[in-house]
Every structure is written in structure tokens, then in C-alpha cells.
Amino acid sequence: MPDLGKYAVEVVSAYGASLLLLALLLGLSLRRGQRARAELAKAEAEAADHG
Amino acid sequence: MSIWSYANPVKFLALSIRVQPFLWTAALICLATGLIWGFFATPDDFRQGSTVKIIYLHVPAALMAINAWFMMLITSLIWLVRRHHVSALAAKAAAPVGLVMTLIALITGAIWGQPMWGTWWEWDPRLTSFLILFLFYLGYMALWEAIEDPDTAADLTSVLCLVGSVFAVLSRYAVQFWNQGLHQGTSIPVTTGARTVSDVFFVPLLICMIGFGLLFAALVLYRTGTEIRLRRIRALRARMERTL
Amino acid sequence: MIALLTRDLRLALRAGGGFGLGLAFFLIVTTLVPFSVGPHTDLLRVIAPGILWLGALLACLLSLDRLLALDYEDGTLDLLLTAPLPLEAAVSIKALAHWLTTGLPLVLAAPVLGVLLNLQPAGYGWLVVSLAFGTPALSVIGTFGAALTVGIKRGGLLLSLLVLPLYVPTLVFGAEVARRGASGLDVSTPLLMLAGITLGVIALMPFASAAVLRMGLR
Numbered sequence: 095m096p097d098l099g100k101y102a103v104e105v106v107s108a109y110g111a112s113l114l115l116l117a118l119l120l121g122l123s124l125r126r127g128q129r130a131r132a133e134l135a136k137a138e139a140e141a142a143d144h145g
Numbered sequence: 146m147s148i149w150s151y152a153n154p155v156k157f158l159a160l161s162i163r164v165q166p167f168l169w170t171a172a173l174i175c176l177a178t179g180l181i182w183g184f185f186a187t188p189d190d191f192r193q194g195s196t197v198k199i200i201y202l203h204v205p206a207a208l209m210a211i212n213a214w215f216m217m218l219i220t221s222l223i224w225l226v227r228r229h230h231v232s233a234l235a236a237k238a239a240a241p242v243g244l245v246m247t248l249i250a251l252i253t254g255a256i257w258g259q260p261m262w263g264t265w266w267e268w269d270p271r272l273t274s275f276l277i278l279f280l281f282y283l284g285y286m287a288l289w290e291a292i293e294d295p296d297t298a299a300d301l302t303s304v305l306c307l308v309g310s311v312f313a314v315l316s317r318y319a320v321q322f323w324n325q326g327l328h329q330g331t332s333i334p335v336t337t338g339a340r341t342v343s344d345v346f347f348v349p350l351l352i353c354m355i356g357f358g359l360l361f362a363a364l365v366l367y368r369t370g371t372e373i374r375l376r377r378i379r380a381l382r383a384r385m386e387r388t389l
Numbered sequence: 390m391i392a393l394l395t396r397d398l399r400l401a402l403r404a405g406g407g408f409g410l411g412l413a414f415f416l417i418v419t420t421l422v423p424f425s426v427g428p429h430t431d432l433l434r435v436i437a438p439g440i441l442w443l444g445a446l447l448a449c450l451l452s453l454d455r456l457l458a459l460d461y462e463d464g465t466l467d468l469l470l471t472a473p474l475p476l477e478a479a480v481s482i483k484a485l486a487h488w489l490t491t492g493l494p495l496v497l498a499a500p501v502l503g504v505l506l507n508l509q510p511a512g513y514g515w516l517v518v519s520l521a522f523g524t525p526a527l528s529v530i531g532t533f534g535a536a537l538t539v540g541i542k543r544g545g546l547l548l549s550l551l552v553l554p555l556y557v558p559t560l561v562f563g564a565e566v567a568r569r570g571a572s573g574l575d576v577s578t579p580l581l582m583l584a585g586i587t588l589g590v591i592a593l594m595p596f597a598s599a600a601v602l603r604m605g606l607r
Contacts, residue, residue: 101196101260108256109184112202112249116360119245123368130374137381144385280554287550291541300604301537305551308533308597312555315586319561322582 152229168363175356183349205357207250213243221303233299238368244282397486411448418444437506438567476599492524515570523563526587
């Protein structure tokens with residue numbers, strides 16, 4: 095850990111908040127993406143059944 | 146092969162799946178290098194102390210917040226002129242990413258401003274413009290959600306994006322006129338080439354900017370893929386209902 | 390065109406058209422301000438131009454969702470779409486009617502409310518001028534927002550979210566004129582900017598509104 099001096103709280107919270115937001119965005123995107131994939135596979139299978 | 150062949154969703158998906166692993170890896174490498182370098186290995190500024198380290202998040206995020214809107218503007222134009230669905234979906238996919246980038250820029254800016262300017266928030270032109278940009282992103286996304294028919298939604302949001310761009314620029318100059326502000330000028334003026342940031346800070350910053358750019362590209366490609374799949378599901382379902 | 394204008398005006402003037410509602414809202418907002426910030430006349434004098442501008446802007450916003458929604462429901466919009474009159478012109482006329490029934494009364498009422506807020510004597514003239522220059526832009530931009538949300542059920546809140554950011558430049562310059570006027574400073578720069586924005590918006594925005602209407606009603 096580098097010595098952040100008297101502004102340690104500020105610097106760490108800025109990094110923390112930013113990384114958290116990015117992780118959130120990433121997580122939500124991935125979840126939505128996985129769902130869409132699964133959903134599409136199902137829909138294609140159904141469509142194939144119906145011919 | 147022209148670039149327009151990728152307007153075909155199938156071709157676009159194939160390409161984006163091929164490109165994405167490289168993009169994600171490159172983004173991860175750049176971000177990890179830039180942020181770790183910036184956080185652990187750069188000296189403190191003699192006036193700002195260690196808060197100078199926030200720049201590695203603040204500046205790239207702000208850069209991408211504006212570039213994301215710019216990308217949405219271009220893809221909206223392509224949709225309006227050439228009516229490629231992929232283009233409209235890419236704009237839709239980019240909006241939340243831009244929103245998060247704007248939020249990061251605002252939050253890191255506030256955290257930096259607290260010790261440096263002695264206030265979390267200042268009605269400074271740059272800060273105010275970003276707040277307005279944030280509202281534009283919100284409105285744009287809300288409009289996408291509100292309209293049932295996807296093609297109409299794409300049309301209306303595209304026009305909103307064009308009109309919004311004009312007003313965003315207008316607002317930028319309006320608030321500049323309205324309050325002179327505390328925010329320092331740009332540290333890396335591209336046109337004059339006269340940097341005010343020394344290399345110690347600049348090199349990791351540059352890597353972070355590239356990293357954020359790559360991350361943005363990877364995220365948008367991924368999210369566009371999601372949107373294309375959702376649209377395909379919709380089409381399949383509609384076709385089935387018709388045949389039943 | 391004139392027939393459309395008179396029709397819109399007459400509809401607005403009849404009961405239920407919302408005429409006067411905007412004015413009442415403007416009055417209420419201005420009366421509520423002293424309650425929220427305290428009855429300090431010095432403070433009120435300073436913020437009076439800004440409050441009056443904000444009140445006028447919100448009052449404008451209030452009547453926007455009925456601007457096109459009523460015509461959408463009863464089918465008038467579909468008729469306008471196929472009418473020989475260009476849709477751009479029809480949209481401009483609707484904006485003009487909105488301004489005549491909402492913006493103009495606000496401009497005229499503002500000085501009266503200025504008294505309530507202890508506006509400085511020098512400020513009255515510039516307040517009226519700035520509102521007279523700025524409110525047409527509010528109506529025209531609002532028409533665009535109304536056109537965007539016309540097909541959406543309960544689009545009122547969305548309409549505000551879309552329109553308010555677009556109001557920023559007008560508000561900045563308009564309130565600046567009123568503020569500088571009240572403190573006796575030179576107002577020519579913001580006034581010219583305000584007029585420029587209004588004229589530009591009047592000239593270009595109807596095209597965007599008409600395009601959006603065509604897409605939305607297709």
C-alpha cells in the first residue's frame with residue numbers, strides 16, 4: 095500500500111466507487127446477455143419444433 | 146467487402162464474437178497496468194498530495210462519457226439515413242455505459258473537489274455540463290424504455306440524440322457564459338500539443354485512457370450482441386404467434 | 390392555418406382546456422417560494438428574477454402534455470398528417486397557440502408577481518422583455534417533447550425528463566437578462582444570445598417535431 099498521506103480516504107473511496115460502478119455495469123450487462131442467450135436458444139428450439 | 150456488410154446482424158455477431166476476447170484482454174491489461182501504476186507507483190503532486198491519483202479514473206471516464214454520446218450520435222445518424230438495425234441497437238447499448246462513465250466522472254470529481262476546492266460540488270461550467278449530460282442520458286434511456294415498437298423507439302431516440310447533441314453544445318456555452326468556474330483547463334490540449342502534465346503522470350494516464358476506451362468498445366459490442374439476440378427472440382415469437 | 394390556430398385557441402379558452410391553469414400554477418409557485426426560503430425581503434429581492442423565470446418555465450411545462458395528446462386521442466393528428474398543410478407548419482401553429490395561451494399570459498403576469506417577491510424597480514422592464522423573448526422558445530421546444538411522447542400512455546413525467554434539459558440554454562440566458570437587468574448591469578450580450586436561441590429554435594425545431602410525429606404515428 096502506498097503512503098497516501100492525509101488524503102487516503104478520498105483517493106481510496108474514489109477508486110472504490112468507480113470500480114464498484116464499473117463492476118455493477120459489467121455484472122448487469124453480463125447477466126442480461128446470458129439471459130438473452132438462454133432465451134434465444136429456447137425460442138429457436140421452439141421455432142424449430144413448430145417448423 | 147465494405148464496412149456496411151457488418152450491418153447484417155449475423156455477420157456483425159460473428160465478427161463481434163471473434164473480436165471480443167482480444168478487446169476484453171487488452172482492456173483488462175491496460176486498465177490493470179494503468180490503474181495499478183497510477184495508484185501504487187506515481188509520486189504525489191506537491192500541491193494536490195495523493196489526490197492527484199484520482200485523475201487516472203476521472204479524466205478517462207469523462208473522456209468516454211463524451212465519446213459515448215458522440216458514438217450514439219453517429220450510430221443514430223446511420224440508423225436514420227441507412228436504417229441498419231445494428232446501428233440503432235448499438236446506440237441503445239452504449240447509453241447505459243455512457244451514463245456510468247458520466248457518473249464516475251462526477252463522483253470522482255466531487256471526491257477530488259472536496260479537499261482541493263473545499264466543496265463537493267461547485268456550479269462550475271464543466272461540472273454543470275456533465276450534470277446536464279447525465280440528464281440527457283437518463284432521458285434517452287427512458288424514451289427507449291417507454292416506446293413499445295422497437296423501430297419507432299429507434300427512430301424517436303435517434304432524433305432525440307441529434308437534437309440533444311445540439312442542445313448539449315448550446316448548454317455547454319451557456320453555462321460557460323453563466324459562471325466562469327474553478328475547473329482547471331484541459332491538461333492535454335491535443336491541438337497545441339503543449340502538455341501541462343509531466344510524463345510521470347501522463348504515461349499511466351494515457352494507458353488508462355486507452356484502457357477505458359477498450360473497455361467501452363468491448364462493453365458496447367457485448368451489449369449490442371445482447372440487444373440483437375433480444376430482437377431476434379421477439380421476431381421468432383411474433384412469427385410463431387402468427388403460425389399458431 | 391388560421392383555422393387551425395383559431396380552433397386551438399378556442400379549445401384552450403373553453404373550460405377544461407387548461408387555459409389559466411398555467412397562470413394559477415405560476416402564482417402558486419411564486420407564493421410558495423417565500424414560505425420555503427423565509428420572509429426575508431432582501432433575500433427575495435436577490436432571487437426574484439430567477440424564481441420568476443423558473444416558475445414561468447414550470448408553468449409552460451405543465452400544459453405541454455395536453456398540447457398534442459388530446460389531438461392524438463380524438464384523431465385530429467391523423468387528419469393533420471394527411472392534410473395538404475405541411476406538418477411542419479401545423480406543428481408551428483400548435484406551438485404558437487401554446488405560446489399565446491400559456492407563454493403570453495405568463496409574460497404579462499410576471500411583473501405583478503414581481504411585486505410579491507420585492508423585485509427591484511429596474512428589473513420589471515427587463516423581466517418582461519426576457520420572458521417575452523424566451524417563452525416562445527419554451528413553447529417550441531416543448532412541442533418537440535410533446536411530439537416525442539405523443540403515443541406513450543402516461544408520458545407526462547417522461548416529457549418533463551426529456552424537455553427540461555433542453556430548456557437549459559434558454560433558462561440560463563433568460564434568467565441572466567432578468568438578473569442583470571434587476572441589478573442595473575448591461576444586458577445586451579445575454580439578450581442577444583437569448584434572442585438567437587429563440588429564433589434558431591423557431592426556425593429549426595418544427596422540422597424535428599414534424600419528423601418525430603411522422604415516425605411516431607406511422
